[in-house]
Amino acid sequence: MPAKVSLKQLQALESVARNGSFTHAARELGVSQPTVSxxxxxxxxxxxxxxxxxxxxxxxxxxxxxxxxxxIKSVLSLSETITRQLTSERDLITGRFEIGYSVHQIAIPIIAEFVRAYPDLQVNACGDSAQDLLDDLRNGQLDVAFITAQDLPIHLTGVEICKTRIGLAVPAGDPLAQKTALNWHDVANLPLILRMPGSGTQKIFDAAARRRDLPPPRGLRFGAWCSALALVQQKVGLAISLERECQGETDVRFVPINDPLLTAKHFIVCQQALRDTAPIQRFMETATAHVARDAEQPAKLA
Structure with missing residues (x-):
């Protein structure tokens, strides 16, 4: 008879891979470390x-x-769903749910709504660049991820939740803050604050510059939006930003760059094997409902 994988083997394997430790996996699963090994x-x-x-x-x-x-995660999630249904807990979603995001202004309202709807689910969320999030998603470290990109990544499934213009974050008192838009030649000699290479926003910006036969942008790079915002406020430079990132900031203005290529799409993505699992289905439903409500208020999605 051909060898078959057992559910316990998959549980042990997933836990060790996620925790990076046999000891931590054993503690999580409630068994001995030799059993996991x-x-x-x-x-x-x-x-x-x-x-x-x-x-x-x-x-x-x-x-x-x-x-x-x-x-593996799909099998384990489906097993949990079957167990809950057999014990008549059809509406209860429990366990761990890992979320990654690249733009907290877009992700956090949806995550907060999901957490309120499913309080028995342990939700962990972390911010990172789009490329790092995609790597973590493919490695099984995340269940879903909010990413900034021009198109839905291949081999993943997901939904587009909104579009946002890309431009510059400018101090409110700067003369550029009074402009309705900038042209590429206006940007060429400005002190820029760039995002890290793995950033989806930066990739779109760089690709648009190449399409216009412009040299690669140069400037100080930042890893987190809060760091770039502080540098803009200190008038160190002008940060490449999304319009959504500048909303609500009183001392910073968003000035778009006049180029139709500088539009970012925002997706919620997951591995195709996981799309039918109960937690991800519920999360996508929550996100879709949230986006539908926002669509009735265009100013929020500008």
Whole structure:
């Protein structure tokens, strides 16, 4: 009879990969550390494969694990859904739910609404660049991610939630703040504050510059919007920003750049293998309802 993977093996494997530790996984699963080790050792022997790289004191998923991580999480999530339904807890969603986001002004209202709707679900959310979020999503570290991009990434599924113009964050007292828009030649000699290379916003900005045969933008790079905002407020430079990021800021103005290519789309994405699991379905439903309400108030999505 061909070897088959057991649910316990998948639970042990997913927990170790996520926690980076056999000890932490054992504590999470309520079993002994040798039990976890034996489950994974047996799994790797059964299929003559290497799913975890045990280099020194570090445990990291291998490429083979990464390729199946979405299916593993899907199986475990569906198993939990079946268990809840068999115990007549059809509307109860429990467990862990990991969310990543690149623009907190867009993500947090939706996340907050989801947390209020499902208080028994342990929700963890973290901010990062779009590229890092995509890597974490493919590695199984995240369930869903809010990303900034021009198109939905291949091999992922998701929904577009809004569009935002890209331009510059300018101090309110700067003469440029009175302009309705800038042209590329206006931008060429300005002191820019750039986003990190993995930023979806920066990638769109750089691509638009290349399409216009302009040299790559140069300037100070920042990793978090709050850092860029502080630099703009201190009049160190003008930050490449999304219009949504400047809304509500009293001492900073958003000035768009006159180029139709400088429009960012914002997506909520997940692995295709996970799209039918209950928590992700509920999250997408929450997001869709939230976006529909916002669509009735155009000023919020400007």
């Amino acid at each position: 034996n489950l994974i050792y047996t799994l790797e022997r059964q299929f003559d494969c290497r799913l975890l790289d045990r280099s020194g004191n570090t445990i990291t998923p291998t490429e083979q694990f990464t390729q199946i991580s979405g299916h």
